[in-house]
Amino acid sequence: MNQVASVASSAAPANSITASALRRHTLWDAVLKHGTRSAAITVLLLLGGVIVTLIEGSWLSLSTFGPGFLTTEKWNPVSEEFGALAPIYGTLLTSLIAMLIGIPISIGIAIFLTELCPPRLKRSISTAIELLAGIPSIIYGIWGLFVLAPFLQAHVQPVMISTFAGVPLLGGLFAGPPYGIGIFTAGIILSIMVLPYITSVTRDVFETVPPTLKESAYALGCTTWEVVRQVVLPFTSTGVIGGIMLGLGRALGETMAVTFVIGNAHRISGSLLAPGTTISASIANEFTEAETELYTSSLISLGLLLFLITFTVLAIARFMLLRLQRKAGR
Amino acid sequence: MRFPRAALLPSLIASLLALAACSKSTPSATEVAAGDKDISGAGSTFFYPIASKWADTYKKETGTGLNYQSIGSGGGIKQIKSKTVTFGASDKPLSVDELNEAGLIQFPAIIGGVIPVVNLEGITPGQLVLDGKTLAAIFVGDIKKWDDAAIKALNPEATLPAADIAIVHRSDGSGTTFLFTDYLSKVEPSWKTRVGANSAVEWPAGIGAKGNEGVAGVVKQTAASIGYVEYAYAKQNAMSHVRMINQAGKAVEPGIESFQAAAANADWAAAPGMNLVLTDAVGDASWPITGAVFVFFHKQPAQPENLASAIKFFDWAYTKGSAEAVALDYVPMPDAVTALVRQLWKTSLTDSAGQPLYR
Numbered sequence: 050m051n052q053v054a055s056v057a058s059s060a061a062p063a064n065s066i067t068a069s070a071l072r073r074h075t076l077w078d079a080v081l082k083h084g085t086r087s088a089a090i091t092v093l094l095l096l097g098g099v100i101v102t103l104i105e106g107s108w109l110s111l112s113t114f115g116p117g118f119l120t121t122e123k124w125n126p127v128s129e130e131f132g133a134l135a136p137i138y139g140t141l142l143t144s145l146i147a148m149l150i151g152i153p154i155s156i157g158i159a160i161f162l163t164e165l166c167p168p169r170l171k172r173s174i175s176t177a178i179e180l181l182a183g184i185p186s187i188i189y190g191i192w193g194l195f196v197l198a199p200f201l202q203a204h205v206q207p208v209m210i211s212t213f214a215g216v217p218l219l220g221g222l223f224a225g226p227p228y229g230i231g232i233f234t235a236g237i238i239l240s241i242m243v244l245p246y247i248t249s250v251t252r253d254v255f256e257t258v259p260p261t262l263k264e265s266a267y268a269l270g271c272t273t274w275e276v277v278r279q280v281v282l283p284f285t286s287t288g289v290i291g292g293i294m295l296g297l298g299r300a301l302g303e304t305m306a307v308t309f310v311i312g313n314a315h316r317i318s319g320s321l322l323a324p325g326t327t328i329s330a331s332i333a334n335e336f337t338e339a340e341t342e343l344y345t346s347s348l349i350s351l352g353l354l355l356f357l358i359t360f361t362v363l364a365i366a367r368f369m370l371l372r373l374q375r376k377a378g379r
Numbered sequence: 380m381r382f383p384r385a386a387l388l389p390s391l392i393a394s395l396l397a398l399a400a401c402s403k404s405t406p407s408a409t410e411v412a413a414g415d416k417d418i419s420g421a422g423s424t425f426f427y428p429i430a431s432k433w434a435d436t437y438k439k440e441t442g443t444g445l446n447y448q449s450i451g452s453g454g455g456i457k458q459i460k461s462k463t464v465t466f467g468a469s470d471k472p473l474s475v476d477e478l479n480e481a482g483l484i485q486f487p488a489i490i491g492g493v494i495p496v497v498n499l500e501g502i503t504p505g506q507l508v509l510d511g512k513t514l515a516a517i518f519v520g521d522i523k524k525w526d527d528a529a530i531k532a533l534n535p536e537a538t539l540p541a542a543d544i545a546i547v548h549r550s551d552g553s554g555t556t557f558l559f560t561d562y563l564s565k566v567e568p569s570w571k572t573r574v575g576a577n578s579a580v581e582w583p584a585g586i587g588a589k590g591n592e593g594v595a596g597v598v599k600q601t602a603a604s605i606g607y608v609e610y611a612y613a614k615q616n617a618m619s620h621v622r623m624i625n626q627a628g629k630a631v632e633p634g635i636e637s638f639q640a641a642a643a644n645a646d647w648a649a650a651p652g653m654n655l656v657l658t659d660a661v662g663d664a665s666w667p668i669t670g671a672v673f674v675f676f677h678k679q680p681a682q683p684e685n686l687a688s689a690i691k692f693f694d695w696a697y698t699k700g701s702a703e704a705v706a707l708d709y710v711p712m713p714d715a716v717t718a719l720v721r722q723l724w725k726t727s728l729t730d731s732a733g734q735p736l737y738r
Contacts, residue, residue: 126552127575194593199600226543228586228601313550313587324586330550334589337451338552338578 103356106349109342118350124315126335131347133354135315139232139325140355143307144300146236146321147243151300152293154240155247160277162248163255175252182245190309193238194230198310201237202229206322224320228312233321235311239303243296250292254285287369294366298359304329328355418689421448422455422468425554425609426672429489429709430468433692433700441695443688452554452578459483459675465685467675470554471578475652482678484727486653486720487671488693490710492638493558494613494668495621496595498604499525501538502619505632508533510624511566511659511667517544517605518563519573520584525603533624540603546585547597547606552578555591558670559607562658566667607668610638611708625667626659637666638710647719671712676728683730690724690737697721 111118114131121132158178162171206227213219258281266276282289312324313334326334328351339345420430427449434445450458452469459467460481472485495514497507509517513529516522522529526539549556561576574580588597591612598606598618605621610633613620622630631637644662645655657669674693680686697720701711712720724737 123581125575125581126579127577127581194588194596195600202600226545228545230586230588230597308550308589309593313589314585315581326550326587334551334587335579338453340453340456340578 100356103349103353107346107353110346110350113343114347118347119354122315122317124331126339126344129341129343131344133328133347133351135317136326136328136331136351137354138317139235139311140301140327140329140358142232142321142325143235143239143311143327144297146233147239147300148293148297150237150240151243151247151296155244155292155296156251156289158244158248159251159255160281162252164273164277164281175249178245178248181241182249186242186303186305189238189242189306193234193306193310197238198229198234201234202227206233210322221319222321225318225322227322228324230310230312230324231320231322232311232318232325235307235325235327236321238306238310239300242303242306243300246299247292247296250295251285251289254288254292255281257288258284287372291366291369294362294369298362298366301359301362302329302355304333308333328352328358416684416688417444417446418466418685418692419446419448419464420455420466420468420674420689421450421458421464423452423470423554423672424449425470425491426468426489428611429700429704429707432703432707433696436700436703437692437695441691443692445692451552453552456675459677462677462681465676465680465682465689469673469675470670471557472654472656472671472673473652473675474654478652478654478675483675484652484678484723485673485675486693486723487642487647487655487712487716488674488696489704490638490642490657490669490671490712492610492633492641492666492669492710493555493562493607494610494618494633495605495607495623496598496613496618497606497621498598498602498619500540500602504617504619505622506534506537507619508622508624508630511563514623515563515567515570518546518548518582518585519570520546542603545601545604546582547594547601547604548582548585548587549579549591549594549607550587550589553590554578554670554672555607555609556580558656558658558668561656561670562668565659610634614708623667625663625665626661627663627665629663631664631666633666635705635708635710637664638669639713641665641667641669642671642710642716643713647716653720653723676724678727679729679731683736686728687736690728694721694724694737 110131114121118131118133119137120134121130122134123130123132124135125131158174162174166174206223206229209223210225210227213223262280262284263276266280271279307327308330311326311330313326313330314324315326315331316324318325332348332351336345336348339348427447430445430447430449434447438444447468448454448458448464452471455464455467455469456473458464460483468488473481473483477483478485495509499507509530510533513522513533516529523543524541525544526541530539557576557578560570560574560580563574564571564576574583586597588594588606591608594606594608595612595616595618598604598608599616608618612618613633620633622632624630640662641657641660644660644665645657647653647655653673655671657671659667660669676686676689697712697717704711721737725735728736730736
């Protein structure tokens, strides 16, 4: 704009200046429009390309094994019989454990930050949570293997095994030798990793609650817990669920940290303390050395399955966020 | 909530950057292969430490660099077949049919060994003795306790605890697993039918850890455990190794002498395409779980000058690389075998005019 003004104040005829400035504007507008549009289309092309590649790559395996691929536990690279049941089971179970531990802690942190925390502390806790999200997953893996797993093995798992021994159901869930690594440990690591995601979204939506609502509730004599329970959570429930879904998406796809601590066994065991595997851990472990086409194709099929699972989760999250936006706009 | 819209721009930029990075990296890789006369190779992660050590010294002596991508044996085989590298390296040899189909030759470059390691209270390194059949029974889950009669029979003097055996194996596909399972398949027929030999197998029992360092780590922190790692890891981590009873019935210590004995006692000349896995080798002093890294060349490469410099590199490594190999706990090839390999280069590698590339 400044340029236009300075050019306009010079001695040249007014008409031509306006025309050239206009041309320049139109040109830049066109460049910006087409540039940004092609950038946006690139994303669509990338996504489409990924989907096509996944389907093409998994075709051999899916046509060989059919729907049985989803229901077979066997995973034998020697005889080339592959089934995805154990990785699917491990993926869903570790994510479930992560959510069971991660959600209450995350929501607790968010409540503390928005309702109870002194402002000075608020900033440092928020920063700490964001830093937690920035730690590379391999570091979580190494920490899990060398610090958390030996600790669980020596102090936590023996107690769990002896406490629940003989109890129906629970006894089976916490049975077996305390290896330290396994489905349970992977779930704990994942719960730490999803914590920052759920916490920051939850905290943000808690802050969208109009202060008048909360103050009215306090004025009626509500305790903080009652305000959270009766006012904040109902007002923000869809947003909180959206945040949980984001965390779940992360937990479902996490690879490196899980690979280190899950024990990588293609088996389904009744016990949570037993080793298992997840979809992404199987792919990371075996892809480099998968020599035959059927083996590679089966791993890509696993990738396709994970894509479908996370896509569903993220679609639900988007839907929840959309509903929240509408609600906030009203 | 402005979340979705705000997130769009950074992710766009990130994806464009990723795209740009992708399109950039491919031509530069080929430039290196074609222009600077650097040798390009890919494959076995086991080969990587010695390959980079040799590359370093070779660059200083000759000015020719080596760009070795440690992407795994399977990847190495794929890359050499698709001709994106000058040589591929794998812990597992290819069959003669596969070699002919892809127009490749293979030769052993360096030897390593796989060592069973244990974490048992009261057992000193090298004290425990096992044979192949017992090892197979442990890893298949038939022998469950350390004081099992079969283990006691081999170790009459050791005090073995009544503890459950915790089995640790590799979770990632690896040449180490291939050598280990190949050996067990050779000595125990039921292993062959129940598990088989491959770089990844369906383990009937135990927990999987990623990489040699993962197995070493889990064995170290799990009491009453057994696992298997490459020799260098067992030695450098001072792990409690197991002495194995070889085909000749002798208990041998793992080490450079016993690996080299296995390689020297093998009849390479009689193996078509040098397709020979050294496990369960004959000879009194042979370590039974020994294996070589195999390097693949194209018989008639598209760029003969690249292969010529790769041949020079391996020729140099055979002649001058031994001390560095030993320093990194690898075992250099015995002279009798390198003579055979040089003969193979002379007879089978030609440029497009049919002239031999190595004389």
